Amino acid sequence: MKILVCISSVPDTTSKINFSADGKSFDKTGVQFVINPHDEFALTRAVWFQEKQGANITVVTIGDASVEPVIRKALAIGADQAIRVNAEAEDSLYVAKQIAKIAQEGGYDLILTGRESIDYNAGAVPGLVASILKMPFVNGCVKLEVEGSTLTATREIDGGKQNVSASLPAVIAAQKGLVSEDELKIPNMRGIMQARTKPLTVVEPEAVNTNLKAISFEAPPARSSVKLFDVSDVASLVRALNQEAKVI
Amino acid sequence: MSVVVYVESAKGKYKKSALEAVTYAKKVADLSGTDVKAVAIHSDAPAEELYAVGANKVINLTDDSLKSISPDAYGKALAAQIDGEFIVLTHTNDGQAIAPFIAVEKDATLVTNVITAPSSVSPFVAKRKAFSGKGIMTFEAQGAVKVITVLQGAINVEENAVGGSAEAASSGVSAGVVSVTGEETAGDVLDLKEADLVVSAGRGMKGPENWGMIEELAKLIGAATACSKPCADIGWRPHSEHVGQTGKAISPKLYIAVGISGAIQHLAGVGSSDVIVVINSDPEAPFFKSADYGIVGDAFEVVPKLIEEIKKLKNA
Numbered sequence A: 001m002k003i004l005v006c007i008s009s010v011p012d013t014t015s016k017i018n019f020s021a022d023g024k025s026f027d028k029t030g031v032q033f034v035i036n037p038h039d040e041f042a043l044t045r046a047v048w049f050q051e052k053q054g055a056n057i058t059v060v061t062i063g064d065a066s067v068e069p070v071i072r073k074a075l076a077i078g079a080d081q082a083i084r085v086n087a088e089a090e091d092s093l094y095v096a097k098q099i100a101k102i103a104q105e106g107g108y109d110l111i112l113t114g115r116e117s118i119d120y121n122a123g124a125v126p127g128l129v130a131s132i133l134k135m136p137f138v139n140g141c142v143k144l145e146v147e148g149s150t151l152t153a154t155r156e157i158d159g160g161k162q163n164v165s166a167s168l169p170a171v172i173a174a175q176k177g178l179v180s181e182d183e184l185k186i187p188n189m190r191g192i193m194q195a196r197t198k199p200l201t202v203v204e205p206e207a208v209n210t211n212l213k214a215i216s217f218e219a220p221p222a223r224s225s226v227k228l229f230d231v232s233d234v235a236s237l238v239r240a241l242n243q244e245a246k247v248i
Numbered sequence B: 001m002s003v004v005v006y007v008e009s010a011k012g013k014y015k016k017s018a019l020e021a022v023t024y025a026k027k028v029a030d031l032s033g034t035d036v037k038a039v040a041i042h043s044d045a046p047a048e049e050l051y052a053v054g055a056n057k058v059i060n061l062t063d064d065s066l067k068s069i070s071p072d073a074y075g076k077a078l079a080a081q082i083d084g085e086f087i088v089l090t091h092t093n094d095g096q097a098i099a100p101f102i103a104v105e106k107d108a109t110l111v112t113n114v115i116t117a118p119s120s121v122s123p124f125v126a127k128r129k130a131f132s133g134k135g136i137m138t139f140e141a142q143g144a145v146k147v148i149t150v151l152q153g154a155i156n157v158e159e160n161a162v163g164g165s166a167e168a169a170s171s172g173v174s175a176g177v178v179s180v181t182g183e184e185t186a187g188d189v190l191d192l193k194e195a196d197l198v199v200s201a202g203r204g205m206k207g208p209e210n211w212g213m214i215e216e217l218a219k220l221i222g223a224a225t226a227c228s229k230p231c232a233d234i235g236w237r238p239h240s241e242h243v244g245q246t247g248k249a250i251s252p253k254l255y256i257a258v259g260i261s262g263a264i265q266h267l268a269g270v271g272s273s274d275v276i277v278v279i280n281s282d283p284e285a286p287f288f289k290s291a292d293y294g295i296v297g298d299a300f301e302v303v304p305k306l307i308e309e310i311k312k313l314k315n316a
């Protein structure tokens, strides 16, 4: 089984997010980049298939040269080779078209992604890839098994879970639960050494017209300072929630 | 021409988020001088719920091929309903699964996680969530057709009664490539993403055996329950309750956080709640900086008092 894992390089979850003075762009100064946390669940499950079912894993990232440390980390965790599409991601469709092209050329059986990127927050790339390639799509995936050319999966839906099945090739968007937190792999020395010599191919992007652009960014509105109530005066808090905030 | 909106229902009622989506569609329709056509799939909810928020027409697709969700088939069926410039969906897992298929089918522009009504419809300019709630992006979308998913909880449902009509219809699409083989839904537990009020607790609760009072408080005010990531990771609570950057992102009207420190990853998922109440024994807990109301105190003392005071209020 050939697996393609789509990895997005994103600001570390502890990062403060600042924008340029004109509000037009994200200010990367001092920001550490990591594998998108949702993609880590996908990658870890792929490594499970590699170890248990002999799968071969390629990771793909659309990004400029600055994303290579993140790609090397994915290789250190266990991917066999990597492809970087040399472009700044413009919007979801742009990224999806690059991935779809790589996926088509490589003939992968399974394309794994994260639920969403924690910087762009679109939750759109995986569905677009599936739709462009006319493949079955399962998102919110919290359980995934493959037997022969059939997959069975569990996806989260509002208020519950749904069990599904489909045939390969397919696109799966992973989220927390697909593997347990303690299965997430921290690369060891051996993995890091091996990653240095694993193949990383750089390819040029395909031209894509997109109709969506970011005009500006702003920080979310700040909250005014907290109103504190004494432990002996819970009644006043309840009154405030009832009469001032009108939420209970 | 109309603004099409896909409406999700559950247990014989349209979801609150479906009413939010119709409210959104109505705003887009008003700005573009058209009306709203709501499309449901195998829904048994009454269409009147949708007329009340501005849907002029309600179409219920009842093909056997659409009995359960397969994103390709749902995408195709909904794409065929588009007769104008817009289709609006909710940013649920289902919405996120279907919207890209509509977009590719119609060669349309897809914009997701939208949080405000547009300031202009042509080009379409509005705001969407970015950086997991740490930022807001203003975007401009061009193109003949726009597929828009609206974040649950971002738009307030507005009454806007219109005279509507409903019909059952068939889309004629064949069955999709994903088969649903079973479903488990939590009986009468309020869904976290749909909930207006949420009571959440963290490691300050010391152990899963202490959640009784959290559940009691939630039940009393009609809230859903949530938890911080470590509580789900160590198995105190189910993963489906985990909120934050790596869990669910929610925007309820009220978020009560008990014994949660307020780490940046936690705030990323709950910071857009309208009103935040923090109960924490440590006055230095970072959560107090992002709260509207707070009590510095022991949860085991404060929560029972809170329950008692709310009971008094309800009985008054």
Ligand SMILES: Cc1cc2nc3c(=O)[nH]c(=O)nc-3n(C[C@H](O)[C@H](O)[C@H](O)COP(=O)(O)OP(=O)(O)OC[C@H]3O[C@@H](n4cnc5c(N)ncnc54)[C@H](O)[C@@H]3O)c2cc1C
Pocket (backbone or CB within 6 Å): A013, A037, B201, B202, B203, B204, B205, B227, B228, B229, B230, B231, B242, B243, B244, B245, B246, B247, B258, B259, B260, B261, B262, B263, B264, B265, B266, B269, B279, B280, B281, B282, B285, B297, B298, B299, B300
């Ligand atoms: C990649 C990554 C992603 C993450 N994603 C998330 C996420 O999505 N969601 C999330 O929640 N976290 C996330 N985290 C974890 C986050 O950094 C914090 O570790 C976590 O939120 C802390 O949970 P907590 O507040 O319950 O526990 P703690 O930080 O241990 O805080 C417990 C709090 O309870 C208070 N307390 C103790 N006893 C009492 C008492 N008797 N009464 C009242 N208060 C009391 C303490 O003062 C303290 O503030 C992530 C971390 C990483 C690295």
Ligand SMILES: Nc1ncnc2c1ncn2[C@@H]1O[C@H](COP(=O)(O)O)[C@@H](O)[C@H]1O
Pocket (backbone or CB within 6 Å): A006, A007, A008, A009, A036, A038, A039, A060, A061, A062, A063, A089, A092, A095, A112, A113, A114, A115, A116, A117, A118, A120, A121, A122, A123, A124, A125, A126
């Ligand atoms: N630049 C990128 N390169 C590779 N994969 C990506 C990229 N951006 C997004 N993805 C994948 O698509 C998923 C959803 O991203 P998004 O649609 O941006 O929320 C991510 O979890 C990744 O798996």
